Amino acid sequence: MSKCSRSLGAALAVFLMVVMPGTAMSQEGDEPQASLFERLGGLAPITVVVSDFIDHLVEDPVLNANPAVDAARQRVPAAYLKYRVTSLVCQTTGGPCQYQGRGMKESHAHLEITEAEWNHMVEVFKEVLAEHGVPDPETEELLAIVGSTKDDIVSTGSGS
Numbered sequence: 001m002s003k004c005s006r007s008l009g010a011a012l013a014v015f016l017m018v019v020m021p022g023t024a025m026s027q028e029g030d031e032p033q034a035s036l037f038e039r040l041g042g043l044a045p046i047t048v049v050v051s052d053f054i055d056h057l058v059e060d061p062v063l064n065a066n067p068a069v070d071a072a073r074q075r076v077p078a079a080y081l082k083y084r085v086t087s088l089v090c091q092t093t094g095g096p097c098q099y100q101g102r103g104m105k106e107s108h109a110h111l112e113i114t115e116a117e118w119n120h121m122v123e124v125f126k127e128v129l130a131e132h133g134v135p136d137p138e139t140e141e142l143l144a145i146v147g148s149t150k151d152d153i154v155s156t157g158s159g160s
Helices: 003-019 043-059 067-075 078-092 104-111 115-131 136-147
Strands: none
Touching (some): 043 078, 043 115, 067 104, 115 136
16 A cells, blocks of 8 residues: 555545544554554655545546536646645644645535536545545545535436
């Protein structure tokens, strides 16, 4: 397993620990478990994975078929998205970053993202995590974190 994949896995795990109340404990129950941020390897590997993920999304024909998403892609530079998403993942996985962006609902409401588009994005995310060798436990933690944002991102009444 590469350090980058360990790092990304760690970052996502931290995100889950921040989202989920309580402190993660080791299996023995007496020592705190390393944060997801630490298990993913820190900021450098998280940055690499987020960058690759955004690169995939920006060019994705399924997502860009949505006119609002396509317009946003034209208006918002990919580098800005990478910066914001990296800070969010860093913070939510227990890293030192402080996300300063808008909330998920506010950031995505105008995009009219459908259930089918959401599901496609999740599949792209899984593929990117697999490409970077993120271990299954950290992948599952990251998917749970991402899943916790679905209600704020998918538009009510959008088709599948």
